[in-house]
Amino acid sequence: MKKILLISLIMSLNVMAESDQFNPAFLQQLKVLRDQALDSQLAYEITESLTTEVGARLAGSPGDAKAVAWAQAKFKELGFDRVMTEPVPLKRWTRGQETARILSPFPHNLAITALGRTHPTPDEGITAEVVHFATLADLQAADKSEVAGKITFISERMVRSQDGSGYGKAVAGRGLTAQVTAAKGGVAAIIRSIGTDNNRTPHTGGARYDKDIPSVPAGAISNPDADLLVNMLKRNKPVTLQLKLTSHWDGDYTSQNVIGDMLGSEKPDEYIVIGCHLDSWDLGTGALDDAAGCGITMAAAKLIHDTIGPLKRTIRVVLWANEEYGISGAIAYHEAHKNELKQHILGGESDLGADKIYALGTRVAESALPTVDTMMSLLKPLDIEYAGNQGSSGADLIPMRRAGMAVFGLKQDASSYFDYHHTANDTLDKINPESMAQNVAAWIVVTALAAEADHDFGFGLSEE
Template identity: 60%
Template sequence: MKYSVLLILTLCLGCQQTARKDISSAADLYPQDFLQQVEKLRDMALTDDTAYQLIESLTTEVGPRLGGSPADAAAVTWAMDKFKSMDFDKISLEPVTFRRWVRGPETAEIIAPFPQPLKITALGRSMPTPKEGITGEIAHFATIEDLEAATDDQVQGKIVYISNKMLRKKDGSGYGPAVKARSMTAKVAAEKGGIGAIIRSIGTDSHRGPHTGATRYQEGESTLPVGALSNVDADLLDNVLKRNKPVTVRYTLGSDWGDEYTSYNVIGDIVGREKPDEYVIIGGHLDSWDLGTGAIDDASGCGITMATASLIKQHIGQPRRTIRVILWANEEYGLFGARAYHAAHQHEMNKHIIGAESDFGAGRIYALASRADVASMPVFEAMAELLKPLDIPYVGNKGYSGPDLIPMRRAGMAVAGLYQDGTSYFDYHHTPEDTLDKVIPADIAQNVAVWVVFTALAAEYAGDFGFGLSD
C-alpha cells in the first residue's frame, strides 16, 4: 500500500463536483423493485459474515503470499476454489510474469558509540549486502529531500539514514509525504557515493516490528542494500545521534533476486444479462508481504469484493453488466498484475465501464467519491441516498481508487473511491502485525454493505460513466 495509493486517495477528499447536467432521481434511473432489493441486501449485508470467513480462510489456509513464493501459487488455487464454491459464472486465470524477490537473513546493530541491537527488515527489491554486512558511519538526513540536496562529500563512504516520521491521518494522507524515503533513498544514496541505506519505517506505530515495502529503481541504475528500522529503533538511533558523536552501524540483508516466475490474476465474473462484454471492475490484490499473514493488506479487500459480487447474484440476480472481481497478482513490489491485465485488455478498455479497488485495510467506510463523466452524477446521487442510513456522504467527483486500477484509470476508465478509516492502518501495514486479529467482523460487514450499493447500481445503470477522462 502500499505504493503511492494513499497519496492518490488524499487528493480527492472534500472535492465537490459543481457542474451538473439534468439531474434525474433514482426512480428515473432504476425500477423501484430493484432499489428495494438493493436496500434490503444492504441491510442484510450488515450482519453477513461471508467476507470475514473468506479473510479467515485465506490468512489461515495460505498465510503470507509474497509474489513468486510457494504460497503465491497456493493463493491462486485457493481463489479459484472459492470462486467456484461461490457459484461465480466464469472463472479465469491470466498470467503475470515477473522476477522473484526472496527475503534472506536480516540483522542490524549500533557498533559505536553505544552498542545496541536494532530491528531491521529489507525493503522489497533490495539488493543483498555482502555476507559480512556493511559497516560504516551514519550520514543522517531528516528527509529524502535533504538527501537529494546534499553534496556527494556529505554521503560518500557512509551509510545514509533518513529519519522522517509518518503522520497519523484518518485518510492516510501522511503516507505520501513519507513514502518517498522508502522508494528513493537507496538510489539517491548510491548516486552520491554512499555504501548503504537505512530508513525509519513508513508507519505510525511504536512497535518493535519494522515495516517493509518496495524500494524503486530501474534495471541498470545504481542502488544499495536498503532496510527499514522499526520506529522504536529509529527513535533509539535518533537519540544516539543527538549526542553529536560519530555513529557507526553494521547491518546485513540477505534478500536477493531469484528466477523468473509466472503467477496469475484470478478473475471471477458474474455475467451480465444484457451486456455481458461490459465490465464493472472490483477486487483487491491476492499477494501480500511475507512478514505477517496479509489480513488487512489485502485479504480484506479480496474478501469484501468477492462477497459483494456473490451476494448480489444470490439476492438480486444477474446484473445488467458483468461484475468482474479481479484478485490482482503481485501488487506489492510493482503492480505486475495490474500492468499485465491492462496490456492484455487494452484493445477493449472502453468496455471497462467503471472500477474500484478495496486496498486500504479493514476499517469502516466513511465516504464515497467518483471520477466519472458529469452525466453520470445522478447515479452517485442515487448511491448516496441508499448510503444515508450508513451515514456515508458522497464527497465529489475528484476521486481515485486503489493502485491496481492506475493503468486503467490512466487509459480513461472511470473509477470510484470507497474511503475507509485508515487511522490505525499504518500501525500494521507491511509488518508482522498484519494478522487476522486486526480485522473486526462488523467493520468488514459494513464495507460489504457499502460495496453492495456501489456495485449493484453501477452494474445495473443503463448508461455509462464516460471514457477517456483526463488523469
C-alpha cells in the same frame, strides 16, 4: 469546466433523491440487501480462510501459488459463474537474512526489514558509520562528502490521519533513499519505518527500482529503533552499524491474476471491475493488505448474486497478482485486455484495510452523475459522504484508469491502517468484523447500481 461540473453536481445532488432509471423493486431489493449485509460474516470468513490457509503470499514465493489455487477454489465454492486465471510474468524478489547491529558506541540490535527491490549486501554485511538526515530532502541537499562511504539514515515520521495522506508524504523517502544514497557515494540506506505505530515490527514496502540507476541495500528500522538511533546520534559520537540485507532478485516467475465473474443478464461482455490484490508482503499474513479487500469484494459480488440475481452487466472480481512490488498483475491485465478496455465500464479496488468507509469518490463522466446521486442516497445511511468527482482508484486500476476507464473509490478510515501495513503485525485480529460488513454493504450498493445502470460511466476522462 471544473466549476461547471461542480455546480451541476450540487444541483443534481439537491434535486434528485433517487434516479428513476432503476426499477423501484430493484432499488428496494438493494436496500434490503445493503442492510442484511451489515449482519453478514461472509467477508470476514473469506479473509480468515485466506490468512489462515495460505497466510503470507509474496509474489513468486510458495504462498503465491497457494493463493492462486485458494482463490480459484474459493470463487467456485462461492458460485461464481466463471473463474479464470491469466498469466502475470514478473521478476521475482526474495527476502533474505536481515539484521542490523549497532557496533558502537552502544551495541544494540535494530529490528530491520529490507525494502522491496533493493540490492543485497554481501553475505558478511556492510559495516559503516551512520549519517543522519531528518528528511529525504535533507539527504538530497547534502554534499557528497557527507554521504560517501556511509550508511544514510532518514528519520522522518509519518503523520496519522483518517485519509492516510501522511503515507504519501513520507513514502518518498522509502522510494528514493537507496538511489539518492548511491548517487552520493553512500554504501547503504536505512529509514524510519513508514508507519504510525510504536512497535518493533518494521514496515517493508517497495523502493523504486530501475536497472540502469545505481542503488544500494536499503532497509526500514522499526519506529522504536529509529527513536533509539536518534537518541544515540544526539550524543555526538560516531555510530557504527553492521547491516546484512541479503534480499535479491531471484529470476523470472509467472503468477496469475484470478478472476471471478458473475455474468450479466443483458450485457455479459461489459464489466464492473472490483477486487483486491491477492499477493501480500511476506512478513505478516496480509490480512489488512489485502485479504480484507478480497473478502469485501468477493462477498459483495456473492451477496448480490445470491440475493438479487444476475444484473445487466457482469460483475468481475479481479484478485490482482503482485501489487506490492510492481503492480505486475495490473500491467498484465491491461496488456491482455487493451482491445476491450471500453467494456470495462467502472472499476474500483478495496486496498486500505477493513475499517469503516466514510466517503465515496468517483471519476466518471458528468452524464453518469445522476447514478452517483442514487449511489449516495443508498450510501448515506451507512454514514458515507460524497468526496467529489476527482476521485482516484486502487493501485491496480492505475493502468486502465490512465487509459481512460472510469473509476470509483470507497474511502476507508485509515487512521490505524498504517500501524500494521507491511509489517509482521498485519494479521486477522486487526480486523473488526462489524466495520468490514459496512464495507461490504457499501460495495454492494456501488457495484450493483453500476452493473444495473442503463448508461456507461464515460471513458477517456482526464487525469488531474
